[in-house]
Amino acid sequence: xxxxxxxxxxxxxxxxxxxxxxxxxITGYSVVGLRKVVRRMLELPETERHVKVRKRTGRWELxxxxxxxxxxxxxxxxxxxxxx
Numbered sequence: 604x605x606x607x608x609x610x611x612x613x614x615x616x617x618x619x620x621x622x623x624x625x626x627x628x629i630t631g632y633s634v635v636g637l638r639k640v641v642r643r644m645l646e647l648p649e650t651e652r653h654v655k656v657r658k659r660t661g662r663w664e665l666x667x668x669x670x671x672x673x674x675x676x677x678x679x680x681x682x683x684x685x686x687x
Contacts, residue, residue, distance in 0.1 A: 620657070620664040629667070630674055640673070642664065 623641075627634045641663050644652045655666035655674045 617667065618669050620659075621667050621670075622659075622662050622664050626665050626667070626670060630670070632674070637665070638663070640670075 606612070621629065623634045623637050626637050630637070640654060641656050644654050644656050654669040657664050
């Protein structure tokens with residue numbers, strides 16, 4: 604079930620790490636598309652990454668404020684946003 608606007612605003616303002624599934628729910632992008640963002644970030648030196656990523660116990664986490672900023676920029680982010 605998609606999150607309400609009030610729930611999204613509450614999350615958007617938080618500085619938190621989110622896993623790929625949480626990021627997909629918050630942004631509306633698919634997990635596969637967000638994995639591509641992670642791969643793109645890992646190709647860059649850490650100091651040049653637009654989105655902070657880290658691997659925790661076998662799963663990728665993304666820094667939510669960076670991710671939201673990145674996805675709102677033109678020509679960034681995955682192109683297969685889910686229709687919800």
